[in-house]
Amino acid sequence: MKHVDEPGYSNDIDCYIRNGGYEDLKKAFAMKPEDICAEVMESGVRGRGGAGFPAGMKWKFLDRKSGKPIYLVCNADESEPGTFKDRQIIHQDPHQLIEGMICSAYAVGAKLAFIYIRGEFFEGYRILERAIEEARAKNFLGDNILGSDYSCDIIVHRGAGAYICGEETGLIESLEGNRANPRIKPPYFPAALGLYQCPTIVNNVETLCDVKHVVSMGGAEFAKIGTPGNTGTRTWCVSGHVMKPGFYEFACADLTLGELIYDVCGGLRPGRSLKAVIPGGSSAKVLRADERFTGKLKNGTAFDWGIGDIPMDFDSLMACGSMSGSGGVIVMDDSTDIVEALANINYFYAHESCGQCTPCREGVPWMRKITARMVAGEAREEDADLLNSIADQIAGRTICAFGEAASWPVQSFIAKFKDEFVEKAREQAARRKEGKDAAKETVLI
Amino acid sequence: MKLKPETTEKIDKLVPRYPVKRSAALPLCHLVQEDQGYLSNEAVEWIAERLELEPINIQELVTFYPMLRTEPTGKYHVRVCRTLPCALAGAYQTCRKLEEALDVAVGHTSEDGLATLEFVECHADCGKAPVVMVGEDEYTGIDVEKALEMAEKMKSGTLPTGLEVHTEA
Numbered sequence: 001m002k003h004v005d006e007p008g009y010s011n012d013i014d015c016y017i018r019n020g021g022y023e024d025l026k027k028a029f030a031m032k033p034e035d036i037c038a039e040v041m042e043s044g045v046r047g048r049g050g051a052g053f054p055a056g057m058k059w060k061f062l063d064r065k066s067g068k069p070i071y072l073v074c075n076a077d078e079s080e081p082g083t084f085k086d087r088q089i090i091h092q093d094p095h096q097l098i099e100g101m102i103c104s105a106y107a108v109g110a111k112l113a114f115i116y117i118r119g120e121f122f123e124g125y126r127i128l129e130r131a132i133e134e135a136r137a138k139n140f141l142g143d144n145i146l147g148s149d150y151s152c153d154i155i156v157h158r159g160a161g162a163y164i165c166g167e168e169t170g171l172i173e174s175l176e177g178n179r180a181n182p183r184i185k186p187p188y189f190p191a192a193l194g195l196y197q198c199p200t201i202v203n204n205v206e207t208l209c210d211v212k213h214v215v216s217m218g219g220a221e222f223a224k225i226g227t228p229g230n231t232g233t234r235t236w237c238v239s240g241h242v243m244k245p246g247f248y249e250f251a252c253a254d255l256t257l258g259e260l261i262y263d264v265c266g267g268l269r270p271g272r273s274l275k276a277v278i279p280g281g282s283s284a285k286v287l288r289a290d291e292r293f294t295g296k297l298k299n300g301t302a303f304d305w306g307i308g309d310i311p312m313d314f315d316s317l318m319a320c321g322s323m324s325g326s327g328g329v330i331v332m333d334d335s336t337d338i339v340e341a342l343a344n345i346n347y348f349y350a351h352e353s354c355g356q357c358t359p360c361r362e363g364v365p366w367m368r369k370i371t372a373r374m375v376a377g378e379a380r381e382e383d384a385d386l387l388n389s390i391a392d393q394i395a396g397r398t399i400c401a402f403g404e405a406a407s408w409p410v411q412s413f414i415a416k417f418k419d420e421f422v423e424k425a426r427e428q429a430a431r432r433k434e435g436k437d438a439a440k441e442t443v444l445i
Numbered sequence: 446m447k448l449k450p451e452t453t454e455k456i457d458k459l460v461p462r463y464p465v466k467r468s469a470a471l472p473l474c475h476l477v478q479e480d481q482g483y484l485s486n487e488a489v490e491w492i493a494e495r496l497e498l499e500p501i502n503i504q505e506l507v508t509f510y511p512m513l514r515t516e517p518t519g520k521y522h523v524r525v526c527r528t529l530p531c532a533l534a535g536a537y538q539t540c541r542k543l544e545e546a547l548d549v550a551v552g553h554t555s556e557d558g559l560a561t562l563e564f565v566e567c568h569a570d571c572g573k574a575p576v577v578m579v580g581e582d583e584y585t586g587i588d589v590e591k592a593l594e595m596a597e598k599m600k601s602g603t604l605p606t607g608l609e610v611h612t613e614a
């Protein structure tokens with residue numbers, strides 16, 4: 001997003017072209033599709049949606065021999081709490097996404113592509129519709145693009161408020177006109193059996209934009225940004241208790257979590273200290289401010305970090321037992337009631353479970369009910385263990401990763417802050433003894 | 446069911462773009478809901494017939510996707526984000542203030558039909574929390590004070606309903 005902060009930069013096609021836009025598309029068309037795929041592989045770019053799976057590898061799995069049409073789908077369902085990067089790209093630089101998509105569609109051999117955009121992005125939808133019309137008018141889209149024999153169209157498809165549509169097979173179900181119940185893998189790997197049972201590539205907005213830059217600079221050059229295995233830039237979305245929340249783009253591992261919070265985001269509110277950080281969207285495991293993180297990185301290097309020392313990249317956060325996920329960094333200061341924060345998160349996941357798998361459909365609402373009861377004045381000392389036992393029975397027992405997404409917050413909040421869950425019950429008992437209302441007024445639920 | 450001519454035109458243009466008709470189900474739900482304000486049984490049946498599906502195929506979408514609704518909203522459709530980043534910025538207080546100022550309980554429409562107030566999940570603009578949507582318009586950084594101002598403007602009819610823009614586009 002190098003241009004978006006420049007004065008006068010607008011999201012129309014003329015401005016985009018004035019700044020070198022669609023030159024990479026011309027470059028892509030001078031290349032063979034398989035060469036673009038090879039460059040993407042060499043770039044090492046990893047999916048920006050949450051899982052961090054290498055995009056080149058995902059493309060390599062594509063079944064090109066089936067004889068069926070191939071589809072490209074852009075996942076713009078951005079709904080992981082704490083994440084708002086795709087919104088910025090769509091609003092401020094939609095043509096970058098469209099150019100990245102056409103390059104990608106050409107590379108994977110798709111003649112029809114979709115942008116699945118979350119329903120709440122009303123304005124984003126209109127911006128994309130207009131941008132696609134502009135691109136079509138200039139023959140960057142449509143039949144025989146730029147005089148080549150390659151034709152491609154993009155359909156913008158609106159979701160309708162369901163978080164599970166961000167899961168790629170759920171998204172495909174939704175795109176087919178069904179409830180977004182995720183599909184079981186195997187056999188339904190989208191690269192083989194995706195949309196309409198055809199080979200399909202589903203990539204995040206930011207990932208598809210990266211493809212444009214891979215075409216522009218070549219895979220080897222792209223791989224020089226960041227560190228080996230953590231290439232390119234990432235847009236960190238910072239929310240919660242910092243002075244300057246917002247989105248900030250940096251090369252992977254270019255800064256630490258501490259630098260992001262204190263230097264970039266202006267630190268915490270006056271008089272407050274850091275309590276916890278959820279580093280990759282609300283599903284990511286929480287980090288406690290006073291923890292020490294020790295271990296060995298993938299490359300064998302030993303590390304010993306405080307929370308502020310953690311380099312912001314895929315592998316470092318994973319080595320600390322969490323993940324960079326979708327890049328949503330939620331910061332909580334010492335005013336935060338941890339049980340309330342978990343109660344809030346549980347409410348979200350209970351609301352968003354698609355209801356297909358029993359452990360998730362039943363278990364996640366149980367977790368919500370328990371934390372709701374705890375903040376309502378009926379906390380019990382054994383609740384932490386009870387919550388954990390439910391979470392342990394959900395994770396790994398569902399069709400899609402939602403089971404983990406809903407369990408990890410519970411497991412990590414309890415692992416890191418068990419004392420506060422127990423204290424909640426004791427505190428309420430003491431208040432009751434004094435004849436006071438056991439429940440305190442809540443802030444987060 | 447009588448749809449506006451521009452809705453019919455949009456639908457007729459949209460359906461053939463999809464390789465499989467059924468894919469147009471969710472977009473059609475949106476278009477008909479925007480046209481009618483909500484999805485009645487009649488609307489569900491109409492969409493099903495248009496796509497050569499059974500009404501249940503549409504009904505199951507209406508009951509699954511939170512943005513689809515079976516009842517009309519008030520003049521103002523107010524959606525306050527409830528999720529953690531907004532809550533850390535005071536979304537619960539914002540929502541309680543709106544309840545009080547608009548005299549409506551969350552999840553309901555005020556008796557005078559002025560506003561429907563909903564507490565919904567993440568709008569993906571967490572850097573500007575708390576986020577409130579009115580119709581299709583987004584308002585950011587809505588603390589208790591600003592919530593009160595918004596409520597006053599709704600009462601005096603000076604706040605856009607957030608549906609005007611869409612009609613123009």
